[in-house]
Amino acid sequence: KAGVTQTPRYLIKTRGQQVTLSCSPISGHRSVSWYQQTPGQGLQFLFEYFSETQRNKGNFPGRFSGRQFSNSRSEMNVSTLELGDSALYLCASSLGSPQETQYFGPGTRLLVL
Amino acid sequence: QKEVEQDPGPLSVPEGAIVSLNCTYSNSAFQYFMWYRQYSRKGPELLMYTYSSGNKEDGRFTAQVDKSSKYISLFIRDSQPSDSATYLCAQNNQGGKLIFGQGTELSVKP
Numbered sequence: 001k002a003g004v005t006q007t008p009r010y011l012i013k014t015r016g017q018q019v020t021l022s023c024s025p026i027s028g029h030r031s032v033s034w035y036q037q038t039p040g041q042g043l044q045f046l047f048e049y050f051s052e053t054q055r056n057k058g059n060f061p062g063r064f065s066g067r068q069f070s071n072s073r074s075e076m077n078v079s080t081l082e083l084g085d086s087a088l089y090l091c092a093s094s095l096g097s098p099q100e101t102q103y104f105g106p107g108t109r110l111l112v113l
Numbered sequence: 114q115k116e117v118e119q120d121p122g123p124l125s126v127p128e129g130a131i132v133s134l135n136c137t138y139s140n141s142a143f144q145y146f147m148w149y150r151q152y153s154r155k156g157p158e159l160l161m162y163t164y165s166s167g168n169k170e171d172g173r174f175t176a177q178v179d180k181s182s183k184y185i186s187l188f189i190r191d192s193q194p195s196d197s198a199t200y201l202c203a204q205n206n207q208g209g210k211l212i213f214g215q216g217t218e219l220s221v222k223p
Contacts (some may be wrong), residue, residue: 033210033211
């Protein structure tokens with residue numbers, strides 16, 4: 001079974017631009033969670049989608065948004081990019097029950113100049 | 114205080130050593146505990162998953178949860194250079210939201 005895939009793998013943007021990242025979960029998984037990883041803050045939860053609905057949200061500003069499609073694929077969008085948004089963005093998928101294991105993709109490395 | 118505390122290291126050990134990695138957590142409601150391993154420039158991969166207290170063993174890896182002291186540990190026996198990575202403890206108490214420790218960077222020297 002194929003793992004979680006994320007596109008693009010690397011991205012360079014400038015301040016003020018917006019960016020859209022994509023995540024394809026493991027086949028059959030209905031939950032997709034997004035995380036931001038930085039050297040200073042570590043791995044922080046952004047939001048989780050299940051059956052096209054946002055089920056959980058972390059403490060990030062409204063510039064960070066996401067959505068999930070009927071095939072469980074998910075996108076996250078960051079508008080008005082700031083230098084501090086430079087990070088590795090990871091998505092993880094699971095079957096969707098609270099105790100289910102989350103499996104991570106390779107991440108998208110975003111650099112904001 | 115962070116919900117999950119983990120010593121970031123770095124930790125350097127010789128090949129064959131027993132490695133002990135530890136985390137403490139503050140929320141007694143946590144029920145599910147995980148250890149992930151992350152190689153440089155890769156996504157985290159699940160190593161161990163435990164529910165509530167007790168030990169779980171998988172090959173050279175043993176995960177231990179002590180809910181009375183809010184302490185979780187990962188032991189690696191006969192450590193190998195290929196074990197060099199960052200190890201992240203995580204708790205799942207709210208559906209799709211994992212709360213991670215800072216991660217401990219481990220280096221196993223041949």
